[in-house]
Amino acid sequence: MISNTLSNPLSIGLQGVQDGMAGMENAARKIARGGADGPQGTAEGAGNLIEPMVDLKVYERSVEASAQVVKTADETLGTLLDIMA
Numbered sequence: 001m002i003s004n005t006l007s008n009p010l011s012i013g014l015q016g017v018q019d020g021m022a023g024m025e026n027a028a029r030k031i032a033r034g035g036a037d038g039p040q041g042t043a044e045g046a047g048n049l050i051e052p053m054v055d056l057k058v059y060e061r062s063v064e065a066s067a068q069v070v071k072t073a074d075e076t077l078g079t080l081l082d083i084m085a
Contacts, residue, residue, distance in 0.1 A: 016066025023059035
C-alpha cells in the first residue's frame with residue numbers, strides 16, 4: 001500500500017525529468033543552429049535565439065523541480081521503511 005502511494009509521485013517526477021531533458025535538447029538544438037531560421041548576422045537572426053534560450057532555462061528549472069519531487073519521494077519512502085523496520 002505504501003509503495004502504491006509513493007509510486008505515483010515518483011513516476012510523475014521521473015516523467016517530468018524526461019520531458020524536461022527532451023525540451024532542453026530541443027532548445028539546445030535550436031540554439032546550435034544559431035538562428036538559422038532568419039538571416040545570419042542580423043537582428044532577426046539573433047531574435048530567433050531568444051525564445052530557445054528562454055525555453056532552455058525554463059526546461060532547466062522544470063528538470064530541477066522534477067528531480068526534487070523524485071528526491072522527496074525517495075526520502076519519504078526511506079523514512080517509512082525505517083519506521084516499519
